[in-house]
Amino acid sequence: MNLLRTILIGGIGFTALGVNAVETSRWHIAPDNQIIWSVNENIPHEDHIEMSGKAVSVVLRYGVDGEGAFRLNKSMVWPRLRTIPNNTHASLMRRYDWNPLAGITVNGRSLQRGEKVKELGIKGKLQVKSVVNQGYYGEWEIIREYFPSTELPALVELYQVINKGKNSLAVEIPKDGFMAQTDPSKGVKGTYFIEGKLLQNGYFTLQPGDTLRFSASISAHDSEASSLVLDACAEKVKRESLVASWMDNLVLETPDPVINQMFAFSKIRACESIYETQGGPMHGPGGESYYAAIWANDQAEYINPYFPYTGYEYGNVSALNSFKHFARFINDDWKPIPSSIVAEGLDIWAGVGDRGDAAMIAYGASRYALTRASREEAEELWPLISWCLEYCHRKLNEGGVVASDTDELENRFPSGDANLCTSSLYYDALISAAYLAKELGKGNNVANTYRKQASTLRKNIETYFGSTVEGYSTYAYYKGNDVLRSWICIPLTVGIDERKDGTIQALFSPRLWTENGLLTQAGSETFWDRSTLYALRGVYAAGETEKATEYLQRYSKTRLLGEHVPYAIEAWPEGEQRHLSAESGLYGRIITEGLFGIRPIGFKSFTLTPRLPQKWNQMALHHVRAFGADFDIEVKRLSSGKLQVMVSEGATKKKVYSVNKDGFVTVNLK
Structure with a gap:
């Protein structure tokens, strides 16, 4: 396909990733590191973005209609307000079209009548600038800002009305808002109270050039807490300071401004999605589904090994906390650790059996421990790591690779009785654990045993999975698999390069690579960004720098400046291309482990x-x-x-x- 095409998926314009596509972008990078959409005739357009704080998450479904007016739906999530049944998805959630500006008048007319949006900006918050020209009745600018509170269970909304005309404006702000009470039988703590507040009201006169500032919020609390009182301007300072702290550490500098910016933004989404729960801080994927819970893949495997690089201490605390939760399930009967720990740590999910979760945990925990470089934390994690490694060793089948019930895609696609991903992660975990054993003084015998097991496993991976699939010398994802799969990239990310040439050819062949990145399985229409992100890291690791960079540039431009921005997504058609948080961590690891090739080998060495x-x-x-x-x-x-x-x-x-x-x-x- 040689021309760029825009695919409307779930109401979202999706820009093609094809290498031969014509390069166009809806957004651009501004000098202050915002991304900006300067609205022109290319409307209507809709998109969505998720933003999070410790006690709230919000998905803003926003857009500009065909007349140039702003449209917004606010999907609110409160992870600590648990609903019944208290399972994986039991956060209190509500969607609101409530518009605090609807009742405001200027010189007796609606504030928004005839509004034309001129610019939208994103940098840890959504900012919207629009103009209104009502002729005789006046001319003004409206500025909206939306962001989550860093600590409180609230969406904060800041508004400015600026008199751009030559005469004064009479502005009337009515008392507005709502109070909703939920069904007490559906809440773990009974009734929950949801409040929308317009925080200022009254009559105001704006002279030419004057600015009127006011704010609103949507918050929720249980019967034991009081109605929330917040300082919106102070909340803005806290949010902007937090975003700046993420962007000021682990700073990428290359000749490509789009990759630099995508990397900077990926830290925002990766770091913000940590929720304070009764089970401690829990990093959650988000997506209006996954909160106050942890997973062996999203947290242990994807994001936790990345947190030490970022300098975000709360991220490190959440990583350690997640591993401690998994460690609760170490057992002498060698039953599998659950795939997910949910409901603030009070329950588990293991609905598809063993997904290779022990390999995921050992891989992530050993890399995290080395990179974190805390002897105390490493000693605390060692029993979990060594148990998971022994569990995998006990699961070796007749071919010497790790057996599992499924993989992290949870039977969405076949994975056989033993899959390539699980054994590859186990291989890397053995190598990391050998380095860690040396640092912790566990004895040469322990380290040497792990290295020998890794060496044997590498040979077994080649023998068991190595295959010619659809004409490419690569891997069968499981025994009997004869269709190319995206996860053939996994060995490349852990240094297994015996079949790198054929694997890279297969990954970028028309059978797998599409305008939307990698298909999960050749011949399907399903893509998951995590596969593309792993593949780009693996192709860098294998030394195919030019090919990896070419595709990374395309991917980054599409996700940052295209039709659905500004973060890595989960999947399609599943989930409406949600901005799940750990995928942004995987983007960051393309840079740290792929482009720069950092591999931890000790507390102070790599x-x-x-x-x-x-x-x-x-x-x-x-x-x-x-x-x-x-x-x-x-x-x-x-x-x-x-x-x-x-x-x-x-x-x-x-x-x-x-x-x-x-x-x-x-x-x-x-």
Whole structure:
């Protein structure tokens, strides 16, 4: 397909990812690092974005209609207000079209009559600027800002009305709002109270150039708490400060501004979706479904190994907390750890049996422990890691690979009795655990045993899964699988490269790669971003830098500046392309583990395999907060063709390395 096509999926315009597509973007990057949609004739258009705080999440379904007016639906989620039955999806949720501006008049006429939206901006909040020109009755600008409170169970809305005309404006703001009470039989704590408040009211006169500021909120509480009182301006400062802290650590600097910005925004979505629960801080995928709960894939495997790099301490606390929850289910009977712990830690979900969850947990926990570089935390996690490794060892089948009931797609697609993903994760976990055992002084026998098991497993993966599938020398995802699957990329991400050429050819073949990224299975129409994100990381790891960069640029431009922005998504057709949080963590890991090739091998040490694209002369990661340090990595191309790598901690501690193409260095921060 040579032309860009826009696919309307679930009411969302979806921009093609095809390599030969004509490059157009609805949004652009502004100097202040917002992304901006300057509204023109390309309307109507609708989109949605999820934003979260510790006690609330909101999905804003927003758009501009054919007349140029703003439209908004607010889908509210309160993770700690549990409903009955108190299961995975039991957060209190409501959708509202409530518009605090509807009753406001200016010179006796509706504030919004004849409104034309001029600009929308996103950077941790949604900002909308529009103009109203009612001729004789006046001319004004309306600015809206929407964001979640960082700590309180509330959506905060800030409004400005600016007099752009030559005469004064008489503005009347009525008392407005609502109070809803939920059915007490459907709440774990009985009735819940939901309030919409317009926080200012009265009569105001605006002279030319004057600005009137006011605010609104939607919040909820149980019968034991009182009605929420908040300072909207203070809440804005807190939200902006938090977003700035995420963006000021682990800063990517490349010649490609779109990849830089997508990486910066991915940290917002990855870090914001952590909810304070009675079971401690729990990172949740979101998507109007998954809150106050943790999963072995989303949290243990995808996001937790990434948190130490970001410098976000609350993220590290949530990671440790999730592993401690999984550790509660270590048992002497070698029964599987549940796939998910839900309802603030009070219940579990294991609805499809063993998904290879022990491999996911061991993989994530061992990488997290090394990168976090806390001996105390690592010692606390060691029993969980060693148990999960032994569980996997006991699950080895006659072919020497790990058996499981299904995989993380939970029977949406066949996975056989043993799948490639589970064994690959187990392989990487064994290697990480060997490094960790050395750091913790567990003895050479432990480390050597894990390394031997990894070496044997690698050979078994080749023998059991290695296959020619649809003409490509790659992997059968499970025994008997004869159709290409996207998860053939997994071995590349863990350093198994025996079949890298055929695998990369298969991944980017017309059978798997589409304008929407990788199909889960050739011949289907289903795609999950996690497969594409893993694949891009794996292709970098395998040394196919130019191909990986080409597709990363396309992907990043589409997700950041296209029709559905600004984060990685979950899937289609499932879930309306929800902005699930852990996928943004997977995007970040394309950079840390793929482009820069960081592989932890100790509390203060890692290998670095930089993949500098030919069109770039340099790249850098600033304020990397892993391995107990705050350091920068700068990579430059030398005239000799080699790469110069400089790792610096502050102004004085600098180490400079020379790296051949496809070479690596071992960095010790001691």
